[in-house]
Amino acid sequence: MFVLIVLEVWERHVITLGCGLLTLVLVFGLGMHSMGAVWETLNLDSFFTSHFWYTAGQSAETSSGINWETIVFVAGMMIMVEGMARVGFFRWLCMRLAKMVKYKVVPLFVTFMVLSGILAMFIDSITVILFLAAVTIELSQLLKFNPVPMILAEVFCANLGGSATMCGDPPNIIIGTSLGYSFTDFLTNTGLIAGISLVVVVLYFYLVFHKELRASEAAAVGSNQTYPDPSEAITDKKGFIISTVIFLCAVALLVTHAQTGLTVSCIGVFITIVTLIAAGRDALKLIKQIDYKTLLFFIGLFMVVGGLEQTGILKVMANFIGDISNGNLMLMIAIILWISAIASAFVDNIPFAATMIPIISSLSATQGVDLSILAWALAMGTDIGGSATPIGASANVVGIATAAKAGHMIKWGKYCKVMAPATIIVIVISMVMIYARYL
Numbered sequence: 001m002f003v004l005i006v007l008e009v010w011e012r013h014v015i016t017l018g019c020g021l022l023t024l025v026l027v028f029g030l031g032m033h034s035m036g037a038v039w040e041t042l043n044l045d046s047f048f049t050s051h052f053w054y055t056a057g058q059s060a061e062t063s064s065g066i067n068w069e070t071i072v073f074v075a076g077m078m079i080m081v082e083g084m085a086r087v088g089f090f091r092w093l094c095m096r097l098a099k100m101v102k103y104k105v106v107p108l109f110v111t112f113m114v115l116s117g118i119l120a121m122f123i124d125s126i127t128v129i130l131f132l133a134a135v136t137i138e139l140s141q142l143l144k145f146n147p148v149p150m151i152l153a154e155v156f157c158a159n160l161g162g163s164a165t166m167c168g169d170p171p172n173i174i175i176g177t178s179l180g181y182s183f184t185d186f187l188t189n190t191g192l193i194a195g196i197s198l199v200v201v202v203l204y205f206y207l208v209f210h211k212e213l214r215a216s217e218a219a220a221v222g223s224n225q226t227y228p229d230p231s232e233a234i235t236d237k238k239g240f241i242i243s244t245v246i247f248l249c250a251v252a253l254l255v256t257h258a259q260t261g262l263t264v265s266c267i268g269v270f271i272t273i274v275t276l277i278a279a280g281r282d283a284l285k286l287i288k289q290i291d292y293k294t295l296l297f298f299i300g301l302f303m304v305v306g307g308l309e310q311t312g313i314l315k316v317m318a319n320f321i322g323d324i325s326n327g328n329l330m331l332m333i334a335i336i337l338w339i340s341a342i343a344s345a346f347v348d349n350i351p352f353a354a355t356m357i358p359i360i361s362s363l364s365a366t367q368g369v370d371l372s373i374l375a376w377a378l379a380m381g382t383d384i385g386g387s388a389t390p391i392g393a394s395a396n397v398v399g400i401a402t403a404a405k406a407g408h409m410i411k412w413g414k415y416c417k418v419m420a421p422a423t424i425i426v427i428v429i430s431m432v433m434i435y436a437r438y439l
Contacts (some may be wrong), residue, residue: 001304002347011281013293015070016300016351023307032310041065041306053266055180065309066302067354068266070170071295074124077167078252081127082274082289086282087239089247090131095230098139103227104218109153111200112136117198118153120161121168121191121250122251124396128158133402142227143382144396145216148408152415154388155399157424162362163383163396164194167254171353171382172299175375177265179233182258189376190383193433197426204422212394242278253361269411298350305354312354317364322407327367333434336360340381345388359432373438380430388423390415 001019005012028037039045043065046052052069082088097115099106112132119128132154134148140147161167166176166186176186206213234240253260253267276283308314325331336356343352356378364371386393390400390412396419400410 001301002351005085005347005351009240011293013081013296013300016297016304020300020303023304027307027311031089034310034432037306037310039280041124041303041310043048043068043302051263053263055261055263060358065093065306066299067174067177068175069218072265073167073177073211073268073297074170074291074298075295076271077250078290079286080246080271080275081123082286083239083279084243084247085127085131085277086286087236088233088248089240089243090127091135092230092240094132094135095228095233095308098135099227103143105143106206106210107138108143109150109213110206111154112150113202113205114198117161117164117194120158120395121165122254125158125162125169125393129155129160129398129403133160135397137402137406138145139410140143144217144430146212146408147214147406147416148206148410151399151403151408152410152418153205153305156201157198158386158395159383159393160197161192163380170350172379173264174353174378175357177263179361179371181372181375182256184255185372186379187255189372190379193376193380193430196433197429200425200429204425208418213331224417231291239278243275245376246274246278249274259405286403287399301351301354301383304374305351305358306318307354309358315362318359319366321359322363325367329369329373330439332358332363332369333373334431335368336374336378337381337405337427337431337434340378340384341388341423345381345383345392345423349382349386349393353378356382370438373434376438377430377434380434381427384423384426384430387426388416388420 001015004010005020008013010018024038024041029040033071037367046333048230097111099107101103101111116132118155119132129151131149134149136150136154140150157244159169163172164187166172167181168186172186172190175181176183185308197228212384250271253262253270257267268272276286279286321332321335325335340349340356343349360378361371363369379435380391388394390396390410396415400415403410
């Protein structure tokens with residue numbers, strides 16, 4: 001499955017579903033003769049358990065097989081984001097900020113980096129880059145600057161911002177729902193690392209591109225350019241207000257879900273229902289715009305990981321890491337952090353995270369190590385490592401494709417020269433902060 005995903009022979013969802021089906025038939029059927037393993041991996045009975053919708057203060061059980069909580073929540077967020085995009089929310093926000101900094105290139109560069117990081121805390125990084133990159137190109141044509149530095153910086157900050165919260169990046173959603181961590185748990189642990197890293201990263205990108213940005217700003221001075229009014233981006237004023245309220249409600253529910261006991265799957269269903277009611281006649285359009293391929297990709301992936309779990313392969317891998325580290329927690333953290341980062345730079349970080357969760361759970365049980373420390377190392381490694389190469393994370397692919405459409409090619413050499421050092425800087429900061437805080 002990993003090899004086929006990297007080679008891009010077929011679409012990702014076809015590969016994972018095919019491999020998932022082979023797991024059910026060959027591993028559970030012919031190999032184990034176990035219908036129980038098939039049923040456990042499909043995990044359909046989770047929908048009918050109370051803790052799927054409401055935790056009532058107890059910690060969630062570690063899930064096995066298909067993590068339906070992740071899938072239901074991701075689908076709900078997709079519908080909400082489509083509803084916001086339909087009324088022009090993201091374009092309005094970008095144009096409003098551009099107007100606030102008076103369309104000056106350097107302040108715009110810093111503002112869009114910070115905006116990318118903040119938005120990615122709550123919205124999928126792919127969506128954040130889709131809109132930010134499109135508006136960046138529009139503003140680059142208006143202000144006569146090269147959009148490539150800004151798009152690269154936005155992509156990195158979107159991946160970094162996604163690491164700060166449970167709903168920011170798919171690996172975090174999987175880690176949170178599988179191990180029972182809340183939005184606040186992520187915000188106070190990975191969020192703190194991401195916040196400090198963001199300050200360093202903004203300085204890094206400014207130092208790398210400041211000459212180019214200053215030259216663009218100097219060229220733009222003196223041109224009598226008329227700028228678009230942000231309010232023109234809004235396509236439906238009533239829908240815009242409703243979408244904003246729904247988004248704020250979603251953020252409030254996510255921030256307080258540890259206190260209210262509502263699970264992310266429950267929040268996902270609520271967001272979906274409210275967004276579809278608000279959309280009215282356009283509800284069907286929003287349902288059609290859901291990225292079903294990503295959801296199917298998740299389902300197939302969880303089935304394959306379920307196979308590794310049921311056959312005990314993941315326990316063997318956990319014991320191997322335990323043996324190498326010889327029970328040394330510092331070494332264990334370094335191995336998980338750096339292996340996750342290096343692997344995520346070349347293979348999709350979602351299947352890697354899903355594979356590693358049972359491994360760190362087993363490591364915690366056999367070595368007597370605090371599971372949360374290993375979880376934060378895994379989250380930072382998988383979320384940030386993907387930034388190092390053009391294929392490491394979906395946001396990178398979207399950013400490069402958007403730039404290419406406008407005639408700005410970003411080649412592997414140019415990309416890695418800028419992004420790989422930034423990735424290493426953040427991984428080092430993460431390691432130092434995990435050591436300083438938890439050991």
